[in-house]
Amino acid sequence: xxxxxxxxxxxxxxxxxxxxxxxxxxxxxxxxxxxxxxxxxxxxxxxxxxxxxxxxxxxxxxxxxxxxxxxxxxxxxxxxxxxxxxxxxxxxxxxxxxxxxxxxxxxxxxxxxxxxxxxxxxxxxxxxxxxxxxxxxxxxxxxxxxxxxxxxxxxxxxxxxxxxxxxxxxxxxxxxxxxxxxxxxxxxxxxxxxxxxxxxxxxxxxxxxxxxxxxxxxxxxxxxxxxxxxxxxxxxxxxxxxxxxxxxxxxxxxxxxxxxxxxxxxxxxxxxxxxxxxxxxxxxxxxxxxxxxxxx
Amino acid sequence: xxxxxxxxxxxxxxxxxxxxxxxxxxxxxxxxxxxxxxxxxxxxxxxxxxxxxxxxxxxxxxxxxxxxxxxxxxxxxxxxxxxxxxxxxxxxxxxxxxxxxxxxxxxxxxxxxxxxxxxxxxxxxxxxxxxxxxxxxxxxxxxxxxxxxxxxxxxxxxxxxxxxxxxxxxxxxxxxxxxxxxxxxxxxxxxxxxxxxxxxxxxxxxxxxxxxxxxxxxxxxxxxxxxxxxxxxxxxxxxxxxxxxxxxxxxxxxxxxxxxxxxxxxxxxxxxxxxxxxxxxxxxxxxxxxxxxxxxxx
Numbered sequence: 082x083x084x085x086x087x088x089x090x091x092x093x094x095x096x097x098x099x100x101x102x103x104x105x106x107x108x109x110x111x112x113x114x115x116x117x118x119x120x121x122x123x124x125x126x127x128x129x130x131x132x133x134x135x136x137x138x139x140x141x142x143x144x145x146x147x148x149x150x151x152x153x154x155x156x157x158x159x160x161x162x163x164x165x166x167x168x169x170x171x172x173x174x175x176x177x178x179x180x181x182x183x184x185x186x187x188x189x190x191x192x193x194x195x196x197x198x199x200x201x202x203x204x205x206x207x208x209x210x211x212x213x214x215x216x217x218x219x220x221x222x223x224x225x226x227x228x229x230x231x232x233x234x235x236x237x238x239x240x241x242x243x244x245x246x247x248x249x250x251x252x253x254x255x256x257x258x259x260x261x262x263x264x265x266x267x268x269x270x271x272x273x274x275x276x277x278x279x280x281x282x283x284x285x286x287x288x289x290x291x292x293x294x295x296x297x298x299x300x301x302x303x304x305x306x307x308x309x310x311x312x313x314x315x316x317x318x319x320x321x322x323x324x325x326x327x328x329x330x331x332x333x334x335x336x337x338x339x340x341x342x343x344x345x346x347x348x349x350x351x352x353x354x355x356x357x358x359x360x361x362x363x364x365x366x367x368x369x370x371x372x373x374x375x376x377x
Numbered sequence: 378x379x380x381x382x383x384x385x386x387x388x389x390x391x392x393x394x395x396x397x398x399x400x401x402x403x404x405x406x407x408x409x410x411x412x413x414x415x416x417x418x419x420x421x422x423x424x425x426x427x428x429x430x431x432x433x434x435x436x437x438x439x440x441x442x443x444x445x446x447x448x449x450x451x452x453x454x455x456x457x458x459x460x461x462x463x464x465x466x467x468x469x470x471x472x473x474x475x476x477x478x479x480x481x482x483x484x485x486x487x488x489x490x491x492x493x494x495x496x497x498x499x500x501x502x503x504x505x506x507x508x509x510x511x512x513x514x515x516x517x518x519x520x521x522x523x524x525x526x527x528x529x530x531x532x533x534x535x536x537x538x539x540x541x542x543x544x545x546x547x548x549x550x551x552x553x554x555x556x557x558x559x560x561x562x563x564x565x566x567x568x569x570x571x572x573x574x575x576x577x578x579x580x581x582x583x584x585x586x587x588x589x590x591x592x593x594x595x596x597x598x599x600x601x602x603x604x605x606x607x608x609x610x611x612x613x614x615x616x617x618x619x620x621x622x623x624x625x626x627x628x629x630x631x632x633x634x635x636x637x638x639x640x641x642x643x644x645x646x647x648x649x650x651x652x653x654x655x656x657x658x659x660x661x662x663x664x665x666x667x668x669x670x671x672x673x674x675x
Contacts, residue, residue, distance in 0.1 A: 098508070108549070126528070202651050357518065
């Protein structure tokens with residue numbers, strides 16, 4: 082009787098976990114380890130040359146690849162500019178939306194709309210706005226009383242990347258606002274009441290209550306946005322394809338060009354490994370920052 | 378008295394500043410979306426180009442759906458500019474592809490991810506802790522870090538240019554498994570004990586007890602999965618060649634790359650792709666907000 086039940090239990094367990102486990106193994110774990118294996122070979126997608134073990138040659142080539150470093154540099158610049166700006170904007174928005182004002186929910190909905198809009202669509206619409214005759218040039222002209230000289234934003238190597246940054250902030254801020262909002266709502270009201278009795282002004286309340294209480298949320302937002310910055314691809318592919326003169330080139334675009342367009346699977350795998358190690362380092366940083374907080 | 382009055386005045390100023398900020402932010406976030414829709418409704422391409430820089434762009438001279446479905450009454454309906462999006466390409470096919478791929482992935486994902494999570498949360502077995510840690514570790518691997526070997530793998534399987542290549546690899550997802558796991562682990566043990574004594578099997582407990590109780594987490598996971606899959610671009614760009622299996626984002630990018638650009642048609646395409654999702658979002662707002670929050674616990 083008991084053994085029959087145990088047997089039935091074991092059988093049920095298998096049925097529950099097997100489908101998911103098989104899919105995870107084939108489509109995440111296997112490719113993950115394959116990227117290490119392939120990175121030591123000259124594998125191509127379709128090739129008459131037989132696959133050969135070539136040791137660290139892909140890595141040597143990668144560290145001499147100027148385009149890869151251009152991409153990496155651009156990703157870092159993107160992260161250094163977009164992450165702080167977007168986080169500050171999102172926090173500010175969350176604080177405004179958290180106020181006890183009538184109709185605030187409608188505004189919250191509005192701010193979140195760009196986030197549910199597909200990045201390819203966002204890129205196309207903003208390309209229209211960045212047009213030399215477009216609304217942004219015209220807006221700049223009217224606020225500078227005609228001093229502004231028309232710029233073809235996406236074809237100008239100085240302006241293309243900042244233009245994509247602004248658009249990315251627009252698209253992502255709503256999502257982070259919601260995460261900050263959840264964090265704000267968890268701060269005990271008591272803390273503010275005590276501060277008011279002590280005569281602390283709004284700025285002091287923000288500095289000494291809101292910010293420290295949001296430490297975990299902020300760490301999460303900062304790090305997840307940094308990782309997103311490293312994955313930058315969709316908007317680049319649609320708007321500039323890395324140009325002009327590689328000013329918007331990124332690591333994932335390079336990965337796409339080498340691994341897919343040029344079909345150099347081995348080389349792209351080496352790049353994949355380096356990319357993963359960078360993401361891993363950031364994730365470990367995240368865990369340690371959060372852990373420290375938990376212990377306090 | 379005076380402090381009371383000044384306190385009240387501060388409150389009014391505070392409110393006014395609050396509303397001004399709210400409205401400015403709303404303008405910033407909604408403006409491009411409204412611009413997209415008004416441009417798509419303007420059937421006169423010359424009118425669009427001449428007004429695209431001014432505020433007048435929000436007021437089409439002639440409102441119509443000609444950019445969407447073409448103009449059958451035009452002098453020459455077969456002229457590219459008169460065909461509209463649905464006449465210029467197989468839009469219905471791309472829409473079907475996207476809807477089909479997303480539906481299969483999300484439904485299959487809900488089942489597979491919740492089952493695996495249920496197994497890990499409700500059964501005690503050797504290696505359980507290992508499996509849970511494995512799922513957490515897998516959450517770190519971004520898709521971009523496996524895309525190229527996965528491409529090589531599906532190519533060897535002969536899956537290029539198909540539906541399954543866009544569905545099957547994306548059903549099981551460690552993050553969604555983790556969300557379900559966190560939810561199932563909170564159930565009291567008495568839940569299945571009572572059911573088991575009553576003679577109900579494990580599947581009945583999963584299907585009739587656990588799933589109905591987990592509606593909030595199911596909707597969160599479904600929404601996150603839907604948004605990810607609906608906008609997915611990098612992968613279908615690599616694995617689809619012809620139109621047969623091409624989803625909307627890739628079709629959009631290809632259409633956008635065609636010159637001369639017809640902005641009215643382009644905006645009609647993006648609107649058709651976006652408006653259904655925005656409507657869905659407005660209806661299911663609460664759930665969207667919850668799903669965004671739940672992604673914050675990662």
